Amino acid sequence: MEKFLITGLGNPGNLYQKTRHNLGFLVLDKIVKKYYLSFSKKKLGFISEFNYNKKKQLFFLKPYTYVNNSGIAVKYWMIKEKILLKNILIISDDIYLNFGNFRLKGKGGSGGHNGLKSIEKEINTSHYARLRFGIKNNKEKKEKIDYVLSNWKIKEIDYLFSRLDIGIQIIFSFITNGLEQTMNLFNKNNF
Known part of the structure; x- marks a missing residue:
């Protein structure tokens, strides 16, 4: 069975739960809820395992190493589960x-x-798949670190959650169709 490691970046704990920097956690939480799964606290992160289409074993990882040390958890789970680099996808916020x-x-x-x-x-390469979700807001005048660690505004929430569904489509296309085909399908439409 082919293995995939889908990692959402974020910071653990209630203090950070609703911040923009926790976008990766938010996406994985929505997937886990959609498929009636749950996370278990394991070494260096919260993990949810899922057998998809009886052909692919998915590992959803929310590192609890905090964003700045996410690579430690990614490397550990890559090695532990013998997951190929081409089957790794990182989900993060993007301020630009x-x-x-x-x-x-x-x-x-x-x-x-x-x-x-x-x-x-940690993995000694920049050649890994990443799905970036835009959080840029030209009206905000905060310092970058203050902005990414601030909570979502109420008026952003509905739009945010509608967009997460597209993110989930992209993730499962990556798993099913691979990186190139998924990039061709989604990037050209500026989703």
Whole structure:
């Protein structure tokens, strides 16, 4: 059975639960709820396992190492479950991408995101799939760190949750169809 590691970046604990930086956790929470799964606290993260279409074993990971050390958990679970690099997908917020837009890439820089920097450092490559969700808001004048660690506004929530469904479609397309086909399908439409 082919294995996949789908990692959502975020910070553990109630203090961070509703912050923009916890977008990755939010996406995985929605998937786990949709499929009636649950997370278990394991080494370096909260894990939910799911056999998909009887052919693929999915590991949903929410590292509890905090965003800045996410790579430690990703590397551990890659090695432990013998998951190939091509079957890893990282979900993160992106302060430079317009709110609600997604961008799927197979490699690239961190864009200043400390979680992506940590992953690159730990797995020793920037050639891994990442699904970035835009949180940019031109009206906000806060410092970057204050903005990403601030809570979602009530008027953003409905739109946010409607967009998460597209994110879930992208994730399962990646699992089913692979990176290139999923990028061709979703990126050209600026989802």
